[in-house]
Amino acid sequence: MSFAKLKATRQVKQSYVTSNTLPTSPESSAVPSEAVHQHAEQTENIYKSIPEYLEIRTSPTSGRGLWTTKPCNPGQVILAVKPHAAALSNERLDLHCSQCFGEGNHASLKRCTKCQAVYYCDSTCQNADWPLHKNECVALQRILASGETSIPSEAIRCLGRIMWKRQKQGPLSAWTREIDLLQSHTKDIEPAAYELHAHLAISLVRYLGLSSPSEIASFGMASGADLANFVSRFVTNTFTITDPSLTPLGVSVSPPVALINHSCDPNAVVVFPRSRPNTQEPLMQVIALRDIVAGEEILTAYIDTTLPKALRQASLRETYLFSCACALCTSAAPVDPRESVWCPKACGGMCPTPTEENSLSQCTKCRAVLQKTDEVLDAVRIGQQALDKATLLQFSDPAKSKQLSSKLVPILASAGATPSSHPLLALTRLHTALLIADLHHPQSQSQSDAPTTPTPTPTEAQAALDEAIVAATKAVAGLEGVLRYGHPVRGIARAELGKLLAVDEPAPRAPGTAAEEALRYPPSGVKRLRLALETLVQARGELGVGFGPPNEGGVVGRSVRDDIVRLERELAVWKKGLGEALRDAKEAKTGLS
Structure with missing residues (x-):
């Protein structure tokens, strides 16, 4: 077969509504069932897209969440909804339809003749998107006419779409009430986050073309404080929308799915399978990953759960303002595969990765003591630095990124790091993605390389293919x-x-x-x-x-x-x-x- 295009696999950071308290479920913090209160009065008569067997419950520790009243099997679609609003990233605007997010190219997609910024599959998608795009189109034309060389980010464009729709729907509509019930962390955010929120609010006001504070009232907001709360809800509750290969395409907001709480060992996952006609896409689906019993809370992961506990907790505190107490985070297991090295006596067991605070590490199987702790500590430290740099360079200078990952993967492996340990797994996945990209584009190179690279010989192509297979x-x-x-x-x-x-x-x-x-x-x-x-x-x-x-x-x-x-x-x-x-x-x- 010819080599069909393969897209780099990456763990997508998913964002959902959360509370600054701990989730509750058999997999997260334990909460007595009698402490759970079902169906808060404020949520009645909305969230109509949620099936009857899912209940919105509220507990003192986890806030709102979704519980199932019937068993769910692995692979079962628990919930399927179209996002309230979504926007493609700037890099994807000319590669995907702005209505259904379907993939295309300049030849197959039809460009909006007015704003010249967005594309559609056909007139069906364009007409379906017009109620929102007619305002967006004017805003984009105004921004570009002002001399700006680039259009606003997907975050600003998605915020704008929400504002225009809530203006049309009215403040008392179920759609607007779902948006307004999203969790806001305005009072809890760290000072460093204020700059981001302020930047988004100012950029949004400019994008909407507002010239005075009173004009915000037409969007159902009484003051700048309301706008700040709105921006906070957006930042806390955005989802990364992906293609079927999990490649990020843009940003979206879905209040029903945002009700789901977090666990680092989730029983469900959010995906965009693209199995429906274009008019129903992009459709978000919550899929069960394992058997879920009646009365159990539905939980997804907000972050990359291949990360070790310390990095997961830091990410959750920084973005969602809570510390996780799920079963994985509170586990007393002697070793976590995410932080592990092979037994020095090669018995097949694993040792916990040593730390600066605790350098003593023993095999959990044969109890052999790890002697080369300094070598492991140095390899992990240098590996994390290389991962950070390689991740930043993966698109701007993929050759340099590949060079970094190719050097550090064997160093970590020689130090005894297991394939599932961090940062070896992350570097291996990145390296695999870069090798696959090179198979499609053999002339991809560092910015400092020569303008052209000779076409690889069959032997060189075979070696590159085999290297990618080994990494994968x-x-x-x-x-x-x-x-x-x-x-x-x-x-x-x-x-x-x-x-x-x-x-x-x-x-x-x-x-x-x-x-x-x-x-x-x-x-x-x-x-x-x-x-x-x-x-x-x-x-x-x-x-x-x-x-x-x-x-x-x-x-x-x-x-x-x-x-x-x-x-x-x-x-x-x-x-x-x-x-x-x-x-x-x-x-x-x-x-x-």
């Missing part, structure tokens, strides 16, 4: 250690690995001895195709959970299904050809005798 394999192994089966990130990573294995080999290796072939990875020839098929079958199973069986694993799951069918046919042809060759050889031998 390590990334999958790391994710298996920290994410639940069926998590979309795991499923996407495994699908990428399967697709890499299924790519035609530019320069297949000559067969070696049986012993040599047993040690080679990745394998070559038919053994490689069989491994690709096995990997893709496993990926489809995980995607079926993470994106829901009704969605057939989402766009990626349906693509994987097609790859499986093709590989099965290819292997059947190979088997048939081998059988015919053996038969012909036998007949030839019989004829000679």
Whole structure:
């Protein structure tokens, strides 16, 4: 097969409404059931998109949340809603439809002839978006006419869409009341966050074209304080909207989904599978990751849960102003795979990653003491610095980013870091994404490189492909250690690995001895195709959970299904050809005798 475009897998930071107190569920802080009060009076007659078996409950410790009154199975779509408002990032405006967020290009998408900034699939999408875009269109024209060289960010454009819709819906509508009931942390935010909020508020006023404070009243707000609360609600409750490969596309707001509280070991996940007609997209779906019993709270993760506890807690405090007390954060387990190194005696066990405060580390299996603690500490420190720098450079200077990740991955591995440990897993995932990008664009280079790079030879292309497969394999192994089966990130990573294995080999290796072939990875020839098929079958199973069986694993799951069918046919042809060759050889031998 030709190498189909593979998109870099990354953990998307999801944002939901939270409280500055602790979540409650069997997976988070324990709260007596009698302390939970169902259906606060202020929420009656709104949130009509929430199914009947989901209840909005309020407790003294977790605030509002969603509980299920019936069991949910892995892969079940718990909730499906279209965001109240969404906006593409500036980099995606000419690559996706601003109504349905469907992918396209300059040739397939139709540009708005007035603002020249947004694109649509066709007249259907354009007409559907016009009630909001007619105000947005005027604002964009005014901004560009003022001499600005770029349009406002997706945050400002999304805020503007919410303001115009609430102006049209009115302050008493269910739509506006859902927006106004989003949690605000205006009184709790740190001084450093005020600058961001103030910048957003000032930019929004300018974008809306308001010239006096009194004009804010037309949007159902009485004062600047109301506007500040509105901006705070937005900052706290925005979701990253993604494509089916989990690549970020923009920002969105959905009050029903924002009711869901956080756990670092969630029982559900929010995805955008794109399984509906364009007029219903982008559709947010909350999918169960495991069996959820009746009476249990629905929980998703607001942050990257592959991170160690200290980094997770810091991220939650900085953005959502609470400390997490979920089962993962309060676990007394002797070692967390996110902070682990292999046993120095290679018994198969793991040791906790040593810290400056506690350098003593023992294998949890054989109790061997880790001696090279300084080496591990240095590797983790340098690895984190490299990860921060490589992440910043991954788009502006991918060659430099790849150079950093390629140097630090083996250093961390040689220090004994396990595939699931931080920052090794993060660096491995980033390195994999950069290697895959290079396969699509072999001439991608550092800004300091020569203008052109020679086309790689078949042998060089084979080496690059094999390197990407090895990195993708390590990334999958790391994710298996920290994410639940069926998590979309795991499923996407495994699908990428399967697709890499299924790519035609530019320069297949000559067969070696049986012993040599047993040690080679990745394998070559038919053994490689069989491994690709096995990997893709496993990926489809995980995607079926993470994106829901009704969605057939989402766009990626349906693509994987097609790859499986093709590989099965290819292997059947190979088997048939081998059988015919053996038969012909036998007949030839019989004829000679």
